[in-house]
Amino acid sequence: MQPSAALARISPSPTLAVSARVGALKRQGVDVIGLGAGEPDFDTPDHIKEAGIRAIRDGRTKYTDVDGTPELKAAVVAKFARDNRLSYGLDQVTVNVGGKHTLFNAMVATVDPGDEVVIPAPYWVSYPDVVQFAGGTPVIAPAGPEQDYKLSPAALEAAITPRTRWLILNSPSNPTGAAYTRDELRALGAVLARHPQVWVFADDMYEHIIYDGFAFASIAEACPDLYERTLTVNGCSKAYAMTGWRIGFGGGPAWLIKAMAKLQSQSTSNPCSIAQAAAVAALTGPQDFLAERARAFQARRDLVVSMLNQAKGITCPRPDGAFYVYPSIAPLIGTTTPKGQLIDSDEAFVGYLLDEARVAAVHGAAFGLSPAMRISYATSEDVLRAAGERIQTACAALR
Ligand code: GLU
Numbered sequence: 001m002q003p004s005a006a007l008a009r010i011s012p013s014p015t016l017a018v019s020a021r022v023g024a025l026k027r028q029g030v031d032v033i034g035l036g037a038g039e040p041d042f043d044t045p046d047h048i049k050e051a052g053i054r055a056i057r058d059g060r061t062k063y064t065d066v067d068g069t070p071e072l073k074a075a076v077v078a079k080f081a082r083d084n085r086l087s088y089g090l091d092q093v094t095v096n097v098g099g100k101h102t103l104f105n106a107m108v109a110t111v112d113p114g115d116e117v118v119i120p121a122p123y124w125v126s127y128p129d130v131v132q133f134a135g136g137t138p139v140i141a142p143a144g145p146e147q148d149y150k151l152s153p154a155a156l157e158a159a160i161t162p163r164t165r166w167l168i169l170n171s172p173s174n175p176t177g178a179a180y181t182r183d184e185l186r187a188l189g190a191v192l193a194r195h196p197q198v199w200v201f202a203d204d205m206y207e208h209i210i211y212d213g214f215a216f217a218s219i220a221e222a223c224p225d226l227y228e229r230t231l232t233v234n235g236c237s238k239a240y241a242m243t244g245w246r247i248g249f250g251g252g253p254a255w256l257i258k259a260m261a262k263l264q265s266q267s268t269s270n271p272c273s274i275a276q277a278a279a280v281a282a283l284t285g286p287q288d289f290l291a292e293r294a295r296a297f298q299a300r301r302d303l304v305v306s307m308l309n310q311a312k313g314i315t316c317p318r319p320d321g322a323f324y325v326y327p328s329i330a331p332l333i334g335t336t337t338p339k340g341q342l343i344d345s346d347e348a349f350v351g352y353l354l355d356e357a358r359v360a361a362v363h364g365a366a367f368g369l370s371p372a373m374r375i376s377y378a379t380s381e382d383v384l385r386a387a388g389e390r391i392q393t394a395c396a397a398l399r
Pocket of ligand 1: 039
C-alpha cells in the first residue's frame with residue numbers, strides 16, 4: 001500500500017506543524033514563545049461554554065442534520081444579515097467543521113482537473129493545497145508590498161483564463177493583516193463582471209478583528225452583481241475564540257450549498273452537535289466584547305510593529321486587521337549566525353529564531369512570499385515584549 005496520488009499533491013499544514021513543534025518543546029520544559037499558531041489567547045466566553053455544557057446535559061448529543069441544525073442555520077442567516085447586510089435563506093447556508101472544512105467542501109465539490117483557482121500571494125497556507133487535493137491548479141497572483149499586500153485589478157485580470165473557476169479572497173488577510181476597502185472590492189468586482197465563469201470564495205474569518213476604525217466590507221455586499229457567484233465564508237474560531245470547537249460556515253447559492261452537503265454527508269457528517277449549540281450562543285448572544293477584544297489586539301499590533309521595526313534587518317508594515325504581521329527580512333538573507341550557520345532563506349531564519357532565541361514564527365515561503373515571516377500576536381503584551389527583545393537580540397547577533 002502506498003499513499004494516494006491526491007495525498008502526494010499536498011504537504012502537511014506548516015502552521016499546524018509549528019504549533020505542534022512548540023507544544024513538544026514546552027512539554028520538554030523549554031522556555032519557548034509560540035508566535036506561530038494563529039489562535040486567540042482569549043478564552044471562549046462563559047455564555048458560549050455554558051451553552052455547550054447545557055447541550056450535553058439536555059442530551060443534544062446525537063446526529064444532527066448534515067450541514068447544521070436548523071437553529072444554527074437560522075443564527076448564521078441572522079449573522080449575515082446583521083453584520084454583512086447579506087440576505088440568505090436557510091437553504092443557502094452550510095455549517096462545517098471549521099473554515100478549512102468549508103474551503104475543502106467548496107473546492108472538492110466544484111473543481112475538476114485542469115480548473116484554475118486564483119490565489120493572491122501571500123496566502124493562507126491551506127488554499128493552494130486544498131485546491132491541488134481537489135485536482136485543480138492554483139494560479140498565484142502577486143499581492144506583495146508594492147501593492148500593500150492586496151490584489152490589484154490588473155493582477156486579477158492577468159491571472160484569469162477561461163479555466164478559472166474561483167478567486168479566493170481573504171480580508172483581513174492571514175498572513176499579512178491587509179484588508180480591502182469597499183472601493184477596492186468594487187474595483188475587483190468590475191474585473192470579475194467581465195469574467196462570469198469566475199466565482200469568489202470570500203474568506204471573512206477575521207472580519208471582527210479590525211483596527212483604527214477600518215470599515216469592513218464583504219465582497220457580495222460591496223458588489224451585489226457577484227452575490228449569485230460568491231460563497232461568503234466565516235466562522236466562530238477567531239471572533240469568539242473557539243478554534244478547538246471547529247465551527248465554520250458559508251452562505252451562497254442553494255445548489256452549491258447542496259453540493260457541499262452531499263460531500264459532507266459522505267465524510268464528516270454533521271459538525272459536533274455540542275459545538276453547534278455553543279455556536280448558536282456565540283452568534284446570537286452579546287457581541288459587544290468583539291470590539292473590546294479588537295482594541296486589545298490593536299494595542300498588541302502597535303507594540304509588535306514597533307519592536308520589530310527596531311530589530312536590525314526587519315521591516316514591518318502596520319496592518320489594518322487580523323492578528324498577524326508579515327515583516328520582510330530581506331537584509332538578513334546572506335548573514336551568518338554566531339555558530340557559523342548561513343541564513344540563506346526565511347526558513348533558515350525562523351529555524352535560527354526557534355533554536356537560539358526560542359521564539360516560534362512561520363517562514364514566509366509557506367505563504368508564498370519570501371523572504372518574510374509571519375508572527376501571530378494573539379498573546380499578552382508581556383509575552384510580546386519578551387519575544388520582541390529576543391528577536392532584536394537574535395538579529396543583532398547576525399553578521
Ligand atoms: N488559521 C490559523 C493559522 O493560520 C490556524 C492554523 C491553520 O489551520 O492553519 O495559523
